[in-house]
Amino acid sequence: MNYWNFVQKIMSKNYICGHCGNDINSNEGYYITSNGSTSNGAGYIYICHHCNKPTYFGIGEQIPGPIYGKKFDEEIFEDNLIYSLYNEAQKCMKVNAYTSVGMCCRKLLMHIAVNCGAEENKNFTEYVNYLDENNYVPTNCKNWVDIIRTKGNEANHEIVLLNKNDAEQLINFIQMIIAVVYEMPYQAKKYSGEE
Ligand SMILES: [Zn+2]
Numbered sequence: 001m002n003y004w005n006f007v008q009k010i011m012s013k014n015y016i017c018g019h020c021g022n023d024i025n026s027n028e029g030y031y032i033t034s035n036g037s038t039s040n041g042a043g044y045i046y047i048c049h050h051c052n053k054p055t056y057f058g059i060g061e062q063i064p065g066p067i068y069g070k071k072f073d074e075e076i077f078e079d080n081l082i083y084s085l086y087n088e089a090q091k092c093m094k095v096n097a098y099t100s101v102g103m104c105c106r107k108l109l110m111h112i113a114v115n116c117g118a119e120e121n122k123n124f125t126e127y128v129n130y131l132d133e134n135n136y137v138p139t140n141c142k143n144w145v146d147i148i149r150t151k152g153n154e155a156n157h158e159i160v161l162l163n164k165n166d167a168e169q170l171i172n173f174i175q176m177i178i179a180v181v182y183e184m185p186y187q188a189k190k191y192s193g194e195e
Pocket of ligand 1: 017021049052
């Protein structure tokens with residue numbers, strides 16, 4: 001088994017590992033010191049006991065940041081591009097690249113709409129409308145349609161930076177659409193023995 005050399009017992013910390021997504025408690029890693037023997041609280045590196053990868057904690061920061069959003073099985077997607085783009089959006093989230101999350105989510109929605117039968121070469125708003133009008137957006141989520149039209153457009157057309165909350169909400173919406181369009185039909189097929 002591989003392990004990190006000279007790793008030390010340090011103050012236990014609970015965090016979501018940005019590499020594997022597990023919610024863990026670790027008390028193994030390294031610390032910054034100014035006297036050579038004790039931590040001065042300026043920084044720690046924790047080692048995840050699930051994936052064995054390190055995460056740096058400075059004052060008020062975690063690098064890589066936690067994985068945001070559900071992890072989907074690759075096998076639910078007929079189209080690998082959707083899986084890759086969704087993962088890319090999650091990676092952007094980990095490095096606080098919120099406007100880039102918006103751009104990925106925008107591409108995702110357009111691509112999902114085409115997968116669902118929309119014509120190619122339409123604009124973003126038309127694709128969101130297509131998903132809405134063809135009932136891929138559930139009734140109780142209709143109030144999301146306007147929000148997504150606005151935020152998705154901002155990410156591409158105007159010089160407006162998206163913030164963390166915008167990015168999280170876009171991922172929440174995409175996650176719901178992916179569950180409706182790919183995950184639920186896949187599970188139904190599997191459950192009824194077709195796959
Ligand atoms: Zn991990």
